[in-house]
Amino acid sequence: MSDEKVLDEWKSMLAQQNIELLYEHISHLQPYDLAEIIKNLEYDDQMQCMSLIPLPLGAEILEYLDPELQYKILARTDDQRAASLLNKMSSDAVVDMLLAVHPHQANKLMDFLPDDYRKKISTLMTFPPDTAGSLATVNYIGSRITWTVDQTLHHVRKVGHEAEIVSYVYVIGAHGELVGVVSLKEIILAPPGTKLADIVTDDVISVPVDMDQQEVASILSNYDLVAIPVVTRENRMIGIITVDDLIDVIHEEATEDFQKMGGSQPLMEPYFKNSVWGLFKKRIGWLLILFIAEAYTGTILRHYEDTLSEQIALSFFIPLLIGTGGNTGSQTVTTLVRALAVGEVRFKDIYKVIGKEVSTGVLLGVSMGVIALLRAALLGVDLHIGAVVAITALFIVIWASMVAAILPMILHKLRVDPAVVSGPFITTLVDGTGLIIYFTMAKLLLHL
């Protein structure tokens, strides 16, 4: 059934106040599906649906909604229910919401939290965005090294309802430090009476609070974990990051790199959340920089004005030659920027990369040179000009490959995001230098 049909059905159930049927639907849908429906209802209908949904499910659904909508719903829910919902939401979602709303509104909501939980939330709110700390949730299961597996299972049964994930139990020391980790699998498979100390893994893979979220994502995916603990510099346990949040990070970072490669600043919100003015601001910066950089092609061309006047046919091939250079550069640069982002290529490989790209460039250049010669013959221009075009194509392609291979590597080394060398950037860079190659060849071979 299409999304629209489902939505129409819900709207009609709400209009007819068919509460029984609504309950029936609610009980058969997943939290994600219910959230998708609620997102698309009118505000009053949203409120009514949320009021029909039982508590733990309501908190799960809230977590799928935007912080603004979460707040709007909580603000109009009666205090007691709002407090329950808030306390059942996972702490990372609560933090995101509190940071998104006005401090005054955040304070009002924080009054719903018990003292010690409010303190934890306040701490989580201090971590800068895009760091491990900002993604952490405190809803993990902790244990003591002295416990047996039976004691631990008893504890899991007691607090498991509130945990975001029960796959791991973290062993915490007397001063809040992370001592080790035991998977629930190991606990279940161990004979009753086994001490945690006998099955704990003490070389825990953890990340510091200030680690960049992209790095956290790659650690989690390298080690095939479903959650990773976050600790302070002193190894004090802050919380855990679960795999679903890191999948969102992987999507986000890929989207940002994508937009950068298109020569624009990354949009921080989904497409339709950006206004025309917002899109303009993200794009005009690079467009202007590239325009100014490209403007030197005018200077180059004016420098060769006499050559051009003498052989106007030379101008026919300008877009073709610089375009080919730009295309080759784009191919190389996108491949390398991505390879650097996922860690397939490192700076120490720079000579290997240049060797590979220039060799490929020679093969591509020779092919394009031959085709360029054919194209010149087809346009019926002087054979000498054809030769100039062909040789220029060869050199431009090799040149573009080389520049596009070196630049991202160097930026990566300088800890600048290599995605700054976007397709448009490399195209612009190769345009001017390509013209110089072209006219130098023309002067040499045509004796102008």
Added chain:
Amino acid sequence: MSDEKVLDEWKSMLAQQNIELLYEHISHLQPYDLAEIIKNLEYDDQMQCMSLIPLPLGAEILEYLDPELQYKILARTDDQRAASLLNKMSSDAVVDMLLAVHPHQANKLMDFLPDDYRKKISTLMTFPPDTAGSLATVNYIGSRITWTVDQTLHHVRKVGHEAEIVSYVYVIGAHGELVGVVSLKEIILAPPGTKLADIVTDDVISVPVDMDQQEVASILSNYDLVAIPVVTRENRMIGIITVDDLIDVIHEEATEDFQKMGGSQPLMEPYFKNSVWGLFKKRIGWLLILFIAEAYTGTILRHYEDTLSEQIALSFFIPLLIGTGGNTGSQTVTTLVRALAVGEVRFKDIYKVIGKEVSTGVLLGVSMGVIALLRAALLGVDLHIGAVVAITALFIVIWASMVAAILPMILHKLRVDPAVVSGPFITTLVDGTGLIIYFTMAKLLLHL
């Protein structure tokens, strides 16, 4: 400690045959780290390390290696140990390896598997690459609806060692059909004696064997699952796909889209696994198509040869104007291709998208027009030519935004991957049409 230092240390331990120290290191490292070290050793050292590693860990490490290396190691391991390793590897890894090696080699390895497991593996091997079936592993925990939670836990303890993930127990019917799912969390939290039937979720989220892997990844990430069951059209359970495999899929698909957007066919292997000839073959196709498409700019310019001869200064702005068009087009197209890929934008939004992009294009066009006028003044060309350049910049930017907004939407509707409209593609398309706009303006305003 850097990777190289670690590797040097291992090489020296191996050279000195310091077995005790090797054991010590092995016991303190994660499977992923051991695999990274083994990957970079010589073949003989690889074999020695693998022989020192205890069995279940050995199988885990193998799973991190390439299928070719997995086979090379298994082929030189004695039959009994090779059989144990193979049987402890997860079935999706076994399938990948068997499909990567020669059928003759695959058959030899399959003899190491017990009959019923071999049959399952043979079935898994029939699913086409990039489908849900090709990613499925049969190492999941099944149960019967009549069991109590105690019986189920007893079963988990018995078979859990071989399961890839114990987070979910799948309830299977008499004919192998998927009846429901219970999370291990629910099993643990339920009072002893509870029947599975009372806590089972029967609206299971599952995927058909032939679903595209990218779609599976987005379902898993929408519903925040750590594993998803794969079923036949008749709802027979084939296996499960775990989140770590789907994270790899998300990375792969983003890399492919990235490379496509750079105007090249996606590389199927990590960067350094591609030979120069391989890179050439992936790139020459689009380069040629774009060259041939770009060649019509020559025809357009020759058509305006007289105009150009009369006003050679017009040629100074050709790269600048078509470059700006290409840059604007790249910005729009990369944003939209990604938004379509992650599902933020759908075909039904086409008018909204065009409206948004053209409005943004007008803002950008006006800005670029003003700057172009300044640039022309700076180059000291005729003010009339300056006006032509400015107006052309305005129109080219709007035109490029519109083309770059419409094309990916239509391709998406036609079920062609919108990433075909790469940056280089849109640049090429806008180059020729931009020239027509330019010379039409010139003829109109300069009365040539």
